[in-house]
Amino acid sequence: MTVRALISLFLEIMVMADGSIKIGSIFGIDIELNWLFILLILFFIYLSPLLGLIWILLFVCVLVHELSHSVTALRNGIKVSKIILLPIGGASIIDDLNIDPAVELNIAIAGPIMSMFLGSMFGILVAVTPPGLITYIVQYLFLINILLGLFNLIPAFPMDGGRVLRSYLQRRSGFYEATMKTVKISKYFLWLIVIGTLVFVAVPSRYSLGYKELTLLWDMIIVFFIYSGMKAEENAVTLRENAKGITVADALSHDYALMDYNADISELYNTIRRKKEHLVLIKIPNRGFAAINLFDKQAISKARKLKDIAVQIPNLPPSMNIVDVLSKTEGNAFRIAAIVKGSRLMGIATGSHLAALITLHVARKPKRKAFK
Secondary structure (H helix, E strand, O other), rough: HHHHEEEEEEEHHHHOOOOOEEEEEEOOEEEEEEEEHHHHHHHHHHHOOHHHHHHHHHHHHHHHHHHHHHHHHHHOOOOEEEEEOOOOOOEEEEEOOOOOOOHHHHHHHHHHHHHHHHHHHHHHHHHHHHOHHHHHHHHHHHHHHHHHHHHHHOOOOHHHHHHHHHHHHHOOOOHHHHHHHHHHHHHHHHHHHHHHHHHHHHHOOOHHHHHHHHHHHHHHHHHHHHHHHHHHHHHHHHHHHHHHEEHHHHHHHOOOOOOOOOOOOOHHHHHHHHHOOOOOEEOOOEEEEEEEOOOHHHHHHOOOOOOHEEEEOOEOOOOEEHHHHHHHHOOOOOOEEEEEOOOOOEEEEEHHHHHHHHHHHHOOOOOOOOOO
16 A cells, blocks of 8 residues: 555545544543544554554653643642543643633643653663664654654644643733634644645655655644644633623523432332433432433442442532533533532533523624634
8 A cells, every 4th residue: 555545545534533432541530542543553553563662652651741731730629531642642621611820821831841851761761771772762752752842832722832822811811812812823823834834745855755745644634633622722712702691590401300319229210201301310418419320231230229320420500601511511421410509409401402502692692803
């Protein structure tokens, strides 16, 4: 298979490969690997087993990079739901949208500092190890970690430098204005990559056509993920800005059945049949409201009480902004949150209902002028 055919196949896969798989958890944080990352490992193994090994080692370095973000967030009392490892880095998924600029700066800068530290350690190993294959691999790891640290310091979304820039700008303006300024800078940076890549491919040089095609492939992957991350930041902050003043109290649903946490599993079927509800909640002492997983047949067959198959869901106040609640629902399998006032359950909020309500609300509002 030629390099050109590989690129064509890979671009088709890149469009189709949307999603990730869970490979474990660290510090209570789920670790997920993007399908494209796996495909790239196979791609490089096909080109060279040594490249495949280096890519696997890069996976470990990226994981350490992202863990530094997550640990910093946890130490500041911010929950991290999961880490997704992507071909050009990774992403720590944080539920909290209301982060102090100083805290966001610390979280963002932790990753590049860790990568630079790893690069320095590999650099020392290069100086003390004898020439050979191991030294060759260590040299690559030194270069990769240094580049990973520097690349993430670029002031554009979704790189860490974009968040550093936003935290700086936010001290002089609001969160929305700071984010939109950073998005604008990110677009300029994106165009620089596109134009620079096209010039490199088009201008005659000593590099082979195959090398240029591989460079084009890699730069297209970078552009794809930068654009996706940039648009995600832009859409999130735009939704949040347009949904100001809407609390989750305006979007409550009562389509659920509430049962005693100590009830027998045998009572579950009768309750669902009688109340004609597919969602069952229980209140667990000192833990709040949880949902019953009705689709885990294995767990249900082994359980005796409802609390044995309960899954914790967010318990949030009715005064919380609707967009903030939506982000909280994304972190659980049910995509719901229990809305609680004191110890009383006011209702539930579902991700699909919240998203629809936000969309309709934004559509009704007069369009805001583009930020300049």
